[in-house]
Amino acid sequence: MSGQVLIEPAQLQQGMTSEPIVVIDTRDPGAYARGHIPGAVNLREIFTYLATSDHEGLEAMQHKFAEAFGAAGLSGKETAVVYEDTMNTGFGQSCRGYFLLKYLGYPKAKVLHGGYQAWVSAGLPTTTEPTLPTPAEFPLACEPGAVMVDKDEMLAALNDPSVIKLDVRDVDEWIATSSSPYGPDFCPRKGRIPGARWLEWYRLMKPADEGSIFKARDEVLAECQSVGIQPHSKVYVYCFKGARASNTFLALKEAGVHDVKIYFGSWNEWSRDPALPIEEGFPAV
DSSP states (O other): OOSOSEEOHHHHHHHHTTSOEEEEEOSOHHHHHHOBOTTOEEOTHHHHOOOOOSHHHHHHHHHHHHHHHHHTTOOSSSEEEEEOSSTTTSTTHHHHHHHHHHHTTOSOEEEETTHHHHHHHTTOOOBOSOOOOOOOOOOOOOOHHHHEEOHHHHHHHTTOTTEEEEEOOOHHHHTTSOSOTTOTTSSSOOOBOTTOEEOOGGGGEEEETTEEEEOOHHHHHHHHHTTTOOTTOEEEEEOSSSHHHHHHHHHHHHHTOOEEEEETTHHHHHTTOTTSOOBOSSOOO
């Protein structure tokens, strides 16, 4: 299978007949039960798990997902292919799965481009039979600094003009009328990380016959230029809990913006610490 992260349905189908692949469905159990890719394992916690970036929080997350991915059958020999329904309906949850695997040091991880709807639109087979995976020992080789920054690093970056702090949340979160996708008052504070630039995550995708897909490389770079991001830029991305940020992380990486990291704790963590500065209200011009 190619070195690209995004793979198309036909590529996945072909790969499943020729090499060891574990397909991971991140949708809710009800959607999985109504139909999924044959052989896919349902792992909803990829989307629901809320992480903090202190030592205890990161250690708990590493243990949680090393165990979960091992139970799904990932030993290091298999390519993990993660999918959601379509790229803009699950708040980036398939990309969050990809990011978690990268963070944990897993060597082979990919995302099904277009998700389940692209698979269905391609006329490929589906099933309602649940998959019972063979558990494996997950090869945890975590390198936290390679793709992630913690709360302290994000705080330090506020005074570093060489780092672009990128907020990719929905517009109501950016203008501080809502604290999260879970409801306006889910978090104790509404607002933004000071000095952040805003590129709503939807802007890096476009509609297609099979559902939402990522824009082409030059289209992504054009969107990035609108907020001052160039291929050589250093970018720290955040959202609410790291899912939409993971979608953006992958889009930027695939487009050639190489120095990108995620503040995975994102607004869920930042807003709950009253010692951390925020910008409130409608952004100043």
